[in-house]
Amino acid sequence: MTPSPQLSEAAVRTSPAAISSMMQMALANPGLISLAAGFVDQGSLPAEAARRAMEAVLADPVEGRRALQYGTTIGDLGLRTRLIEQLERNERVPAGSFRGAVGRTVVTTGSQQLLYLITEALLDPGDIVLVEAPTYFVFLGVLETRGARAIGVETDEGGLRLDALEATLRDLKARGLLSRVKLLYTISEHSNPTGVSLAEERRGPLVELIKRWSGEQKILILEDAAYRGLTYSGAEPPSVWRHDPAGDTVILARTFSKTFSPGLKTGYGILPETLLEPVLRLKGNHDFGSGHFAQQVLERILVDGTYERHVQELIAVYRRKRDVMLGALEEHLGAWDGAVSWTCPKGGLFLWLSVPEGLDTGPEGPLFARCLEEGVIYVPGALAYAAEPGPFPRNHARICFGVPSEEELNEGARRLAAALAECFDAVA
Ligand SMILES: Cc1ncc(COP(=O)(O)O)c(C=O)c1O
Known part of the structure; x- marks a missing residue:
């Protein structure tokens, strides 16, 4: 048997990236709507602007070589x-x-x-x-x-x-x-x-x-x-x-x-x-x-000026996605007013969903399992808390609205609501 290398203390205490198993799930199941991935909107990546800038950098051979x-x-x-x-x-x-x-x-x-x-x-x-x-x-x-x-x-x-x-x-x-x-x-x-x-x-x-x-x-x-x-x-x-x-x-x-x-x-x-x-x-x-x-x-x-123009375009794309996500949550989860809530971000790519305290959103909990059955995933909130000073809440979820299309955001919210309804039915 080949002996294993003796890893450093730093390597040993480093846990596997919590999100990688979720990325695997999303890749393995193409029908799954991922409200988990923290990527950016694929359609608005500036391929054309980047091509122009790269060509400009390489246009002059001296400057081009310097860049390389x-x-x-x-x-x-x-x-x-x-x-x-x-x-x-x-x-x-x-x-x-x-x-x-x-x-x-x-x-x-x-x-x-x-x-x-x-x-x-x-x-x-x-x-x-x-x-x-x-x-x-x-x-x-x-x-x-x-x-x-x-x-x-x-x-x-x-x-x-x-x-x-x-x-x-x-x-x-x-x-x-x-x-x-x-x-x-x-x-x-x-x-x-x-x-x-x-x-x-x-x-x-x-x-x-x-x-x-x-x-x-x-x-x-x-x-x-x-x-x-x-x-x-x-x-x-x-x-x-x-x-x-x-x-x-x-x-x-x-x-x-x-x-x-x-x-x-x-x-x-x-x-x-x-x-x-x-x-x-x-x-x-x-x-x-x-x-x-x-x-x-x-x-x-x-x-x-390409950068500032691009940011302005991006703001319009993400503002729309945020509004679609907020609208879809209101439509599908709004009936649980008081029991289920979410933040209304003024920017960025995320919002924070809160469900009743007894409902564990973790990977081993009922909501995550039901969401998987429905075909939607999120990042369990517990991953985002430091272990100290003590017990932290387990009833939150990070929702990323930056990656899915508008249809997927709507459908993702519908599936999330269906999973939540099953969890509520189970305790009723
Ligand atoms: C809060 C925060 N900080 C830092 C980063 C690191 O991003 P990058 O290394 O791509 O700049 C991220 C990426 O998701 C982030 O969400």
């Missing part, structure tokens, strides 16, 4: 400059306001790599990261790999609750654990999984609160703004990062995966000066620079 060569670990200066200019427009500040941040901007292989790098730079096993309850479940996996402790903080319709955050920090201090708290992770815009954004009036106070609780041990805020840009009603408030003009407390993570193309797998982070070198050293070990060609393509679409 390795780049730098931090990312191309040209792209980083454009990213900051675009951020200034997005945050509606005068041109040049954030120029000083170009040198602290790191281009990464999707924002996921940035999230990983930040945890790699900051966390030893046993260190504590405060996360929203619920949060982006893939980030919980990253923390598991690092051996860090994720502690959930209550949220409401305005996102992270600052009173709950302060209570958690007070409790950790009383238990002598404050010095292990390194990071607070927040998804500020149209969160994955709930679709809820952090209320504008909480953003400044959040930064103040974290600064106040940073003693000898600095606590950083990791603002994951993956869905910023995809706002379907109202204006986007200033980011949390904006409330940290000194730039020493908030790390801003952004990505082009949702607003342009996940296939280009390009994101970026703006880091406090103190984190820059450590993160670049680690990134050097990962890949010594993200795909250079994709960076050139992105720079091109930012410069010629």
